[in-house]
Amino acid sequence: MKIAFYGSSLLSAYWNGAATYYRGLLRALAQKGYDITFYEPDVYDRQKNRDIDPPEWCKVVVYQGTIESLKGVAAAATEADIVVKASGVGFEDDLLLQEVLRHARRGALKIFWDVDAPATLSELRQSPEHPLRKSLSRIDLVLTYGGGDPVVDAYRGLGAADCVPIYNALDSQTHHPVREEARFTAELAFLGNRLSDREARVEQFFLEPATRLPQQRFLLGGSGWSDKPLSSNIVHIGHVPTRDHNAFNATPKAVLNISRASMAENGFSPATRVFEAAGAGACLITDYWHGIALFLKPGEEILVARDGQDVADLLGGLTRQQAKAIGQRALKRVLNEHTYANRAETADAIFRVRAAQAEAAE
Structure with missing residues (x-):
């Protein structure tokens, strides 16, 4: 299955705490056969502070911080079986969500992946007209990288069809014992x-x-x-x-x-x-x-x-x-x-069940 993933950055951890999470989980999913493209904006000097090169296991598309460029990459969502909009992308998040949902094909699994659920939920509670809150009915599934039952219950209470935590984990290829310095x-x-x-x-x-x-x-x-x-x-x-x-x-x-x-x-x-x-x-x-x-x-x-x-x-x-x-x-x-291989097993099972449900609903 093809995944179009719209997030903050895969290539740079500069002011981007989600980088390790994205890298570990998406690499593990790629090893399970997923064809992944990661779309990240050129903002906050992250591209000047890259700490990895574009990986073999994932295609990375870097787009300029302009509305025109955003709309261009959002249109690529139509080619994917699974479309993911992450929280905290860092450039016109609300517009990106709307454009991605607009272009996702019928039958594609549409996911909002929240890497900072407490902050997002605080915003949604304070603003009934928040674009994400109004869009939850169009999203098949919310995934979070933490939060447990309090976050799951909160998202369901705000209208999400379902919410499942996919916790942080260890990427043993990049984080492992070394000599002291x-x-x-x-x-x-x-x-x-x-x-x-x-x-x-x-x-x-x-x-x-x-x-x-x-x-x-x-x-x-x-x-x-x-x-x-x-x-x-x-x-x-x-x-x-x-x-x-x-x-x-x-x-x-x-x-x-x-x-x-x-x-x-x-x-x-x-x-x-x-x-x-x-x-x-x-x-x-x-x-x-x-x-x-x-x-x-x-x-x-x-x-x-x-x-x-x-x-x-x-x-x-x-x-x-x-x-x-x-x-x-x-x-x-x-x-x-608690490795990303463990987490990928969970995510893969969810994707296959939910993708089949989304396809059948169309």
């Missing part, structure tokens, strides 16, 4: 761009423990932090390209996951970085969110903190040997249960 040496490392929905939690779970442990080295990666006041034991290294993620995760004693507030509130929303870090054998410390045990076992495969004091206490009592053991258990778990 001295530049990433630290007691605790955190990688994440500065976002308003997460900044207060970064202050609580990362900056505060750093002030409590002044003799320990903390490593901060990600964009947007250059003007943030930081204690002297925090080293900010800016944007970390995907090629360096394995070493960033494998080198420190522990790696911190901090959910955005909306993700933590909804639960069942492990960030992509959870699986990236586990795939590199990192010892993960995460802020608490409902549903953690579905993915990793607290206390054995992942450490859970409810505030900054917990983070400081966990670090203070954690030896390098203990950290390595936790990381190895996490690696084993994700390789067995």
Whole structure:
């Protein structure tokens, strides 16, 4: 089956947290025989900051950030058996959705794939006339990369025919154990761009423990932090390209996951970085969110903190040997249960059933 996928970017992870998700899942689907074309706009300097070349397993079409170019690529939806419009494309999302739905052929499976369900649902609740909300009746299926029952119930309540989570996972071809690198040496490392929905939690779970442990080295990666006041034991290294993620995760004693507030509130929303870090054998410390045990076992495969004091206490009592053991258990778990090959099996089963239903309905 042919998939036309309209998303933010497959080629660049620059200000694009969904890149790893897209790459892992679409590669796994391609290995199952899907013919995939990914359409991404040239916006936010992403094409200037590519971190992969166009892959063999997926055709990538980069279009200019103009209405004319958008309409041109949307017209290609008519050639696909499955048409996917993702959230957060970054250029005229509402218009792109309308154009893609307009061009999708009769009988094609039409999917809205939400990679930030809490943010999208907040918009839909506040605006009954939101274009996506009004279009849900024309969409066959909503897929999300997290959220669990709260997100599923919310989408159904807003009129979606159905909603199914396809969770983040590990792409073991790109994220795996590597040798440690001295530049990433630290007691605790955190990688994440500065976002308003997460900044207060970064202050609580990362900056505060750093002030409590002044003799320990903390490593901060990600964009947007250059003007943030930081204690002297925090080293900010800016944007970390995907090629360096394995070493960033494998080198420190522990790696911190901090959910955005909306993700933590909804639960069942492990960030992509959870699986990236586990795939590199990192010892993960995460802020608490409902549903953690579905993915990793607290206390054995992942450490859970409810505030900054917990983070400081966990670090203070954690030896390098203990950290390595936790990381190895996490690696084993994700390789067995949480790879994109696992997720592709789920997606493939959904596509085949729903495509048959969509075809029969026409």
